[in-house]
Amino acid sequence: MHEDELVLVRSFIVQTQLIASIERSMSEIKSAQATMKNVMVRCLEYMAYIANRELSVLKRELYRQGIRIDASEAGRYRYRCRGIDGVIGIGQDELKTEIAAKLARYMEGISGRFRGLQRAES
Numbered sequence: 001m002h003e004d005e006l007v008l009v010r011s012f013i014v015q016t017q018l019i020a021s022i023e024r025s026m027s028e029i030k031s032a033q034a035t036m037k038n039v040m041v042r043c044l045e046y047m048a049y050i051a052n053r054e055l056s057v058l059k060r061e062l063y064r065q066g067i068r069i070d071a072s073e074a075g076r077y078r079y080r081c082r083g084i085d086g087v088i089g090i091g092q093d094e095l096k097t098e099i100a101a102k103l104a105r106y107m108e109g110i111s112g113r114f115r116g117l118q119r120a121e122s
Helices: 004-031 037-066 092-121
Strands: 067-073 075-083 086-088
Touching: 004 037, 004 067, 004 075, 004 086, 004 092, 037 067, 037 092
Parallel strands: none
Antiparallel strands: 067 075, 075 086
């Protein structure tokens, strides 16, 4: 498997875990008694929307390249590429770091949208 294909598999795995994390957070916030609950849920919904759009792009590329990703066991993910089976491992710390970086990027997008709205209102 080529390096770019491994990057694609890894990106898919991180993206699916990111979406699961966003969904868990959204569920927790919805059931909480928080003053700004609606704002936080809206931000998470926006992040989920962007994350799912990115996941769709990754899925299309995996399909185009004939790569299938199967179940995982303890941070190890099985994949099949051009009829060859393989395993890729992603440590929990690595996964958390990559998810945190993506969440920070999404938050930049949200804050940028707010800044744009503020300028338009001025």
